[in-house]
Amino acid sequence: MEADPMSQLQSVLPWQHDLWQRLTEQHRQQRLPHALLLCGEPGLGKAQFSKALGQYLLCQQPQLRDGLLRSCGHCKGCMLNAQGSHPDLVEIVPEGRGKAIKVDQIRELVSTISLSAQQGGYRVVVLGPAEAMNINAANALLKVLEEPGSRTLFALYSHLPGRIVATIRSRCQALHLSQPDRAQAIEWLNQQSDVEGDLAEMLNLAGGAPLAALELVMNGSAAQRKTLYQALKLVISGEGSSSQAAEKLVKTRVLDLLDWWLILVQDLIRFQATQDPACINSLTAKKMIIALSQRLSAQQMFGFTDRIQQYRHYLMSRNNPNERLLLEDLLIDWGNLFRPRSLSGLADRSEGLLI
Ligand SMILES: [Zn+2]
Structure with missing residues (x-):
């Protein structure tokens, strides 16, 4: 036919x-x-x-x-x-x-x-x-x-x-060409895809652009993001090492992980400043963000934002960087945020990797 x-x-x-x-x-x-x-x-x-x-x-x-x-x-x-x-x-x-x-x-x-x-x-x-x-x-x-x-x-x-x-x-x-309103975009996404539940989050992460959101849905990044959130929780709780957490993430590009992580920390910063859950883009990590916002200072969160950007820049500017090592390193920094004396730890470690 x-x-x-x-x-x-x-x-x-x-x-x-x-x-x-x-x-x-x-x-x-x-x-x-x-x-x-x-x-x-x-x-x-x-x-x-x-x-x-x-x-x-x-x-x-x-x-x-x-x-x-x-x-x-x-x-x-x-x-x-x-x-x-x-x-x-x-x-x-x-x-x-x-x-x-x-x-x-x-x-x-x-x-x-x-x-x-x-x-x-x-x-x-x-x-x-x-x-x-x-x-x-x-x-x-x-x-x-x-x-x-x-x-x-x-x-x-x-x-x-x-x-x-x-x-x-x-x-x-x-x-x-203007962005559609949210309801229209969600309706269209629903018609395009069998994947449910994450559409609103994908739309947020795509800045409200429906085709970009659909790409996120189709390329399976929703499941990979959830794995990132689980890995971050593992390190915070101390139930797993940074190496074990990194192991969970081997299937995902490290640059993508850093982007999602950055969005999560930016969500944390916004939520802490406004206490408005509507400003959270990483919807499936909402509970975690609300809980973490009470444990971190603004200074720590801004410091960690810089840290992710620094690693991003490093990854993009080097040939064949050791991505696994870099990811483990950042996971250690992340864990340190939730333990005493984390700020000094962060500063000391920054020299070791990047120079
Ligand atoms: Zn015709």
């Missing part, structure tokens, strides 16, 4: 409806600008939205469904898009995670779009994250932005628009 083409096309996410409506209306009135720059926090689906818009512009018979004009899913344009092979939709992304968009990619684009649209309609370039363009790529793109062909749309997206050269920004209509 063949896959339903609709399911292969990008969908418009619930919190994107207002913006979608605005743009499809502009298009209907033939007022759609030739370049858009969609901004907003990571994890809101900016790339997905930009691509959905491109696919919509290439649909030959858009249809009204649930109050929105959308791609029909069965015309020739939609079929080609469903297969990812529409010649008039060009997608430009970095060739690897964290890499730049290079000038060669833009040059190739320029030669493609100097030809007329192959299907006789719109031509769409979806490019992002736009801040990943290096300076040569940006300059090359600028030339085509200055002289766009007719019925061409450049849909750029970025969560760091300040890093895009001003000459490019000024040629694009800036759009802002």
Whole structure:
């Protein structure tokens, strides 16, 4: 059985409806600008939205469904898009995670779009994250932005628009994608995933961005975080050594552990200052955070925050650091926080590892 083409096309996410409506209306009135720059926090689906818009512009018979004009899913344009092979939709992304968009990619684009649209309609370039363009790529793109062909749309997206050269920004209509409210985000997450219970926490940890939260749910980090909390409790209670605690955590990247640990300590600091449980992001560690906030001073917590940052920096700046040793060391420091004379212990030990 063949896959339903609709399911292969990008969908418009619930919190994107207002913006979608605005743009499809502009298009209907033939007022759609030739370049858009969609901004907003990571994890809101900016790339997905930009691509959905491109696919919509290439649909030959858009249809009204649930109050929105959308791609029909069965015309020739939609079929080609469903297969990812529409010649008039060009997608430009970095060739690897964290890499730049290079000038060669833009040059190739320029030669493609100097030809007329192959299907006789719109031509769409979806490019992002736009801040990943290096300076040569940006300059090359600028030339085509200055002289766009007719019925061409450049849909750029970025969560760091300040890093895009001003000459490019000024040629694009800036759009802002806002975060959904919490109820809408949780509802959407519930529809995407069978995992229950941790969704609210994942949303908190993802700063309210639903796609980022979904990634956290799908990559199994919820279970790994719980293991971290158990390991931290083990060391606090003195029932297990730092080495035994580290053993429990061998399956998780140490950098991830440090990030989660940092969030937990920041939760502790916030809760101690406000006594408001609503400010706790690490929901599954809430009881532990409330209890620990009575045992630690603000000075100790800020000191430990610095300590985690220091280890993070160390891990990222060295080749092949001994991660296990480093983790055990930090677990010892953590345990010392709950024993007498912990502050002096912390200061003494910091020299040994890092120098
Ligand atoms: Zn269609």
